[in-house]
Amino acid sequence: MRNAFHDQLDAVFDDLATICGQVETAVTDATAALFDADADKAERVISADVEIDHARERVEDNALALLSLQAPVAGDLRVVVAALRMVSELERMGDLSVHVAKIARLRTPNRAVPDQAHATISQMAQVAEAMVRRAGEVIRTRDVDAAAELRASDEDMDRLRRTSFTELLAQDWQAGVEAAVDVALLGRYYERIADHAVSVANRVVFVVTGEYPATV
């Protein structure tokens, strides 16, 4: 029974890694759509999100089948619940990518991000993409040290978020209210993607060690 449980659990984690790859594509494409003012690419991110939603449903069904058929005890039970939480967070990261893509689509043929905010928002996007990619590696390798690096990257994200606010609230902000609102919301979406990436990695740490990192 134990082996059957762990084989099925591995299959659930393989699916989580696949979904994390889909989320990575969504974040990368949404960012490209944003900076290239590419309405077609934005549209593809928005329409591809349904695939992430369906993949989430499959993982949930498999995890529930696992609970039902194997009736795992306390420790293993928490692992399955952690997997259910991870898939919810991955789905949410996909939704946030859609929000980025929708801002890109709304402003085409113009770029939503004005020159004055370009460097910081571009860095936020890069940090978020790197964190999603790293979260996928953590799911695949169950590497607890890599999860700790992800938490460090989140501090970079927090710093960039503060920089972004400083920029758009500075006296010399020239790009107007609409661009400021777009930049504030984009910053919020990338920050949330990063938060979820950390949370996913922390859940992998829990699966491996039986404890959440102290910083959660």
Place this chain on the structure above:
Amino acid sequence: MRNAFHDQLDAVFDDLATICGQVETAVTDATAALFDADADKAERVISADVEIDHARERVEDNALALLSLQAPVAGDLRVVVAALRMVSELERMGDLSVHVAKIARLRTPNRAVPDQAHATISQMAQVAEAMVRRAGEVIRTRDVDAAAELRASDEDMDRLRRTSFTELLAQDWQAGVEAAVDVALLGRYYERIADHAVSVANRVVFVVTGEYPATV
């Protein structure tokens, strides 16, 4: 065994209703802090959030104990998983109230919301509060019709969100970039509180009927 399961499940739902009450207080107090520019009240919302977090942990422990001791089969299993999701959403609604309180605190002794945005943001806050209160009633009464009303309120929220964007992007917006950013983020937070309230109510519908409403 079936009765023991359902008694324990009722206890989990009683706890969920209590947490929803704490969230309602958080939303109401955060809104009061915002419109009265009351730093002390904002501080209390921020520091009280740890109680919601602890309550979430208790519900999770009880739900996992239920899974472990009663080993429910497919249908009941999904009900317990729905309860776990609900408590995560309630915790998140508490976090969003904290975000509102932090904007209130940041701008005191001034009010974060300028006169030009007051009516719409105030309505968003009222709709969000009413939706949280209604979600609590849905948890307590398991009233499927009340859950449908909640979904209708969410359409009011979407309409208010669009009105808010129209206001702050209008040519006659006089309150500047900082206020626009605050209003955009506050709108986002209230909108997300409302989304979660709908989701909590939809999960109650699932618990009662075995199916999620078609609009989810």
